[in-house]
Amino acid sequence: MQPDQLKAIFRQGWMNSHVVDHRVQRFIKGEFGFEPSRNAWKKVLAEAASGENIHRAVDMGTGPGTIAQFWAEMGMETTGVDFSATMLDAAKTVAAQQKLDISFMEADVEAPPLPTGSFDLVSSRAVLFTLPHPGYALARWAQLLRPGGLMVLIGEISPTDPEKQKRAYRPAEGWQPDAEYREAMKQLPFREHTDQMLRVVMEAVGLKDIRSISMDAVMSSRWEHEKQEPAYGVLQGTPYILVGQRADEKL
Ligand SMILES: C[S@@+](CC[C@H](N)C(=O)[O-])C[C@H]1O[C@@H](n2cnc3c(N)ncnc32)[C@H](O)[C@@H]1O
Structure with a gap:
């Protein structure tokens, strides 16, 4: 399958209203809606974003704005892509509710x-696994940073224990990937990455x-x-945050 075909298949999946509701329930209202977790994420994200003059942030594959909200709460000028x-409609609703x-x-x-070199911070959570070309994406995101800017990648390593896998798997109610979608998923190079x-x-x-x-x-x-x-x-999973800095004028 060509990259454009793959992307069209995934886009259709991510557009599905059951999939959107699922992400809002599981993360915005679920883990991030549980106050001790929300505070813990605030702490680790603040640590990730620590640096000089970090004011303009962009969150890639923002979904319902899960991570974008944290940057905005910290006072950053924030864009979610x-x-x-x-997903973006859900993100706008959540942002409005949270003012x-x-x-x-x-x-x-x-x-x-x-524009190249126009952000102090580029972030992404749980997105690289669903891209046909995560390498191109990361190269472009690095170019969007000004020298000294930070890339913050947030993810979850899937469990290998079959019992944990069973408990970790939470499909969206009302939506099942069809055969074409499952076939497309096999072509994702970072489907399982660490x-x-x-x-x-x-x-x-x-x-x-x-x-x-x-992530303690x-x-x-x-x-x-x-x-x-x-x-x-x-x-069930193991969360991680990696931070890298764009050091050079030219990449
Ligand atoms: C698993 S969700 C993660 C959402 C959010 N980052 C979070 O942590 O809750 C993956 C998101 O990436 C988006 N996405 C996937 N491929 C994309 C692409 N090529 N361009 C833009 N967004 C993409 C999907 O629409 C979806 O909102």
């Missing part, structure tokens, strides 16, 4: 029409001083969440 208009001023742009994150693999690509696109943020605070809040809602499955 996504190719699903339905946050965020700009949203409907575009392909592998080639976002944004933070170590990402580190290599971050190096390859010219980022320096790559560091991992400790997030893990403790997940234990607390698990005690209150054992069926939620929040402890």
